[in-house]
Amino acid sequence: MVEESRLDIQCCAFEGRAMRVRDSVREAGSGTLSSKRGPKMIEIRLQGRGGQGVVVASEILARACFEEGMYPQCYSLFGGERRGAPVAAFVRISDSKIYLKCDIDHPNHLVLFDKTLFDEKEILERVVPGGFLLFNMDEYQSDALENYTVGTIDALEISKKNALGAMVNTAILGAYIRLTQIVSLDRLLKVITETVPGAIDQNVVAAREAYERVSII
Amino acid sequence: MRMFLTGNHAAAYGARLARPQVIAAYPITPQSPIYEKLSEWDGQGVLGARMMRVESEHSAMAACISASLTGVRTFTATASQGLALMHELLHFASGMRVPIVLVNVNRSMAGPWSFWSEQTDSLSQRDTGWLQFYVADNQEALDTVIQAFKISETVLLPTIVVLEAFYISHFMEPVEVPDQRLIDEFLPPFEPPFKLDTDNPASFCQVVSQSQYAEFRIQRHMAMEDALEVAEVVDREYRERFGRGYGLLECYRLEDADTVLVTAATIGSTARVTIDALREEGRKVGMVRIRLFRPFPKAKLIEALNHAKKIAVIDRNLSPGQEGVFCEELKSALYSRINGIPVFGFVLGLGGTNVSPLHIRKVFDIAEKMNDAPLKPIVNIEDEDALGI
Missing domain, CATH: 3.40.50.920 (Rossmann fold)
Incomplete structure (x- = not known):
């Protein structure tokens, strides 16, 4: 069984009606598409650049949710991945089978791996109010995003310190699960250990450090 | 066992569980992960099939037809241009009544070049005499590949199982991978009524007269009509054994x-x-x-x-x-x-x-x-x- 407190962070409603929100998320209209009485589901967009491990991060996150008994679905926009080019990967997490086989246009959570991709206007247009935003920056100050819970982490500093270079994905994930409480740190570290192709110890340290250091506004 | 798989890997598990003896294929986006997974298992010595790495999809289909004629279970996978390149031999396969199972990952046909989902590649093979299944998710992809072998080997016609590019091939989802022992009980070894056998020499695909050809065509059509009922029976049996069925x-x-x-x-x-x-x-x-x-x-x-x-x-x-x-x-x-x-x-x-x-x-x-x-x-x-x- 899915642990209520983890998955029930947000329940989205069809076309902006009847959104039930718990925990730290405020009530707001939803642009997402699940049915009112349908499954509880959240949609996540991970965005970065080729070489930062965006796609692997989406798989690690989804696998961790899978191991905790949830029903995840993940995919990436493939075809253009190369070092430095913008890359997006997507995760849906639900408490029951996901029937949607379509793109995520209005995610509940947005995770930016690279601060050069930060675009306040786009966030306001795309991300469902009440959702979570995580930025790879040392700090962020603005009133424009007051309808969101914002987390910041200097993931690049952590990855560099741990000899991971620009591969910030595990640090990002550590911060993300602290922000959203979707899975436990232990679960995340286990899946990282099983998934990353090398430098396992460094990745585990990076995820743990980011988990401890993320600042949440 | 419940696993978290892409549709491509779900199809590869389906193929492996069916215990094909020959797999001949050529990689092409977005089908390549099927080929790669099968190759990985081949490298680990757990595939149990002879993996033939051929120089084109045309050769892959030729190899599958020849292998199937010797009485072995045969599998291949392709997409888009690869399926189009096989086209001529798809007619041969159904005409020679070889029950090959082919996974096609729907990909738009060039030009212009594109990698994404569109059904034109498989629908263009409508009249080749192959059964065609279109699946809606990763679980159905795995289950349908296994069902396809049983249906094909009953009616002696080949089957294309169609997965959509990206929305199935590259989406990861939870998938129930059945126990090998249960699949073995569901799908017994392939035993065709006729095969190439040096102890009992025979030949396939001779030149025939007009009326003989017409008879072969009508028989193929009748086998296709029989497949409607067979597909339903096989799906029902699958549901009884595994708790999942889909209907036609x-x-x-x-x-x-x-x-x-x-x-x-x-x-x-x-x-x-x-x-x-x-x-x-x-x-x-x-x-x-x-x-x-x-x-x-x-x-x-x-x-x-x-x-x-x-x-x-x-x-x-x-x-x-x-x-x-x-x-x-x-x-x-x-x-x-x-x-x-x-x-x-x-x-x-x-x-x-x-x-x-x-x-x-x-x-x-x-x-x-x-x-x-x-x-x-x-x-x-x-x-x-x-x-x-």
């Missing part, structure tokens, strides 16, 4: 439905979300997802659509100068028995463009507002002026 059509919330959507593959999965929402608003809508395209389940479709007042079809394909292929086939099936139900043909999702629940809602809106079905397919659902509503 998936009928969703058809009870008292006035407007019924007919579609195939992943759009039929997404559409369930729209239909649930519209039902909550009190709108009488339902869906038929066509899972088996060849042989075409006419009688079942007529039965399922008998009480519909309007039918909307969404095709992720377009036959230039005509309309979507599923729409055309549906009209053909209905014409003999049911008159007067307007069929609105929509073409959406070409080249892998997104078809969301809101697009499908719009399709229902348009079908409900319009009185007469246009002769041309509706390719733009945003332009209400052009639609005259």
